């Protein structure tokens with residue numbers, strides 16, 4: 287399966303690349319938020335656009351032909367920098383840093399105005415996006431990774447934009463299937479809960495995925 291790439295990068299160089307990727311992602315995230323909430327006049331909008339287009343042209347001078355994929359060092363360090371939830375280079379990803387505990391994974395972060403669905407509340411699809419990742423990461427963390435087969439979400443109450451906490455855990459496994467569950471909550475309490483079935487696809491069953499994947503890796 288293409289997109290799973292072993293690419294040796296020396297530790298020091300990797301640390302530098304991580305720092306640069308984070309900085310670039312953070313700058314563009316700031317730009318995305320500013321784009322949603324700006325109230326400047328026509329002239330300033332035109333000025334901003336010229337700068338943004340110029341920046342895009344610089345970045346496009348050299349580019350990879352595909353998406354970023356999953357890249358590994360042979361020591362198992364993983365880079366999923368294009369990932370829609372935790373990709374450090376991906377400004378569409380909320381800046382999520384997952385923490386792996388013995389029996390669950392969790393993260394706390396802010397969802398800004400670019401994630402709005404109903405006024406002042408997080409879009410339901412964004413909630414699904416985040417729960418998919420946290421449940422998937424829980425399966426990875428427990429050594430039973432898989433692709434999402436089924437994801438069921440119960441929305442308990444609206445999730446206010448701003449700080450949220452997500453948690454996921456692996457409940458059990460059955461053959462190639464991992465059953466995980468998790469929640470999203472805010473200061474208002476529980477907002478959404480999910481159950482998911484993550485399945486190791488046939489093409490990956492001979493591979494040692496548990497050694498290759500790790501939650502919280504850079």
Ligand SMILES: CCCCCCCCCCCCCCCC(=O)SCCNC(=O)CCNC(=O)[C@H](O)C(C)(C)COP(=O)(O)OP(=O)(O)OC[C@H]1O[C@@H](n2cnc3c(N)ncnc32)[C@H](O)[C@@H]1OP(=O)(O)O
Nearest residue numbers: 418419422423431432433434435436483485487488490495
């Ligand atoms: C290096 C290796 C990496 C490996 C991978 C790791 C990825 C790194 C994860 C990081 C965390 C990311 C978290 C976000 C994860 C996404 O966003 S994944 C993207 C969204 N999901 C997809 O695109 C999946 C698309 N579907 C597929 O690829 C395949 O249909 C599936 C779901 C992998 C199933 O694979 P399959 O080889 O057809 O499975 P198959 O042998 O027929 O069935 C196995 C068992 O699963 C059951 N099953 C099949 N499909 C389903 C289903 N949809 N629902 C429930 N049960 C099902 C079968 O009934 C069977 O059950 P048993 O008979 O064993 O009891």
